[in-house]
Amino acid sequence: MGDKIVDRCKVICGGVSESCIIDNTRHLDCIADMVINKTSGISLLLGKALRESRNEAAQNVHNAMTISNELSNWVKYLQITRNLKHLNALHWNVGISDARKVARYPLPKIYEKYISMKVTLPGRSVPVSIIDFCQRGTQFQSPEPLEPGAATECTLTTTYNIKKEVHFRMMIKYCSLRGDGYLIGAHIDEVDDSSEFNFFNNIYDFIVEIEKKGHRFDG
Numbered sequence: 001m002g003d004k005i006v007d008r009c010k011v012i013c014g015g016v017s018e019s020c021i022i023d024n025t026r027h028l029d030c031i032a033d034m035v036i037n038k039t040s041g042i043s044l045l046l047g048k049a050l051r052e053s054r055n056e057a058a059q060n061v062h063n064a065m066t067i068s069n070e071l072s073n074w075v076k077y078l079q080i081t082r083n084l085k086h087l088n089a090l091h092w093n094v095g096i097s098d099a100r101k102v103a104r105y106p107l108p109k110i111y112e113k114y115i116s117m118k119v120t121l122p123g124r125s126v127p128v129s130i131i132d133f134c135q136r137g138t139q140f141q142s143p144e145p146l147e148p149g150a151a152t153e154c155t156l157t158t159t160y161n162i163k164k165e166v167h168f169r170m171m172i173k174y175c176s177l178r179g180d181g182y183l184i185g186a187h188i189d190e191v192d193d194s195s196e197f198n199f200f201n202n203i204y205d206f207i208v209e210i211e212k213k214g215h216r217f218d219g
Helices: 003-013 023-051 057-081 084-091 199-212
Strands: 117-122 125-132 137-142 153-160 164-178 181-187
Touching: 023 057, 057 084, 057 199, 117 137, 117 199, 125 199, 137 164, 153 199, 164 199
Parallel strands: none
Antiparallel strands: 117 125, 117 153, 125 137, 137 181, 153 164, 164 181
């Protein structure tokens, strides 16, 4: 266990024990469900306030929404991976004042074969592999290069005993050679003029559906 987590354990619980909540998946499910419900309510109220605001308070409301959404994403990812130690490391050096305001979450390998993404190029659709994702961005591996600054249509699909698709548009931020393909980072554009589109939630919802159909992440 990392030193920072051990220090936190000592402060909160007096030390690490075999009964630690990290190893109790039922307790994790309970905490996750409670926090997600609360943060969803906060986000709905802040979203309404943001749409009605006409002054400098709008930026503060926007920042509050970012924090609230990230807390929800953090807990949802905890549900998916059940690895608090790994998840904690993703949020070091991330904050409102930093260049990266939100954490990027790696797609758990066990779900890679069930969740796929395709980008639309002239005359064809190209499958790519998601590396990590957040609310409005993703990093992926592509067999073909994509031009930074270009906009492309994409489809997110799940194929584990269900068939669901989500269509959206993304803006390419960077593209670099990596192995036998290209490492690409992209910002998810608004879909149908809606600012409510959340790429993280779409992947999370796919994973929840996969688990309902009988597959459960086990390590």
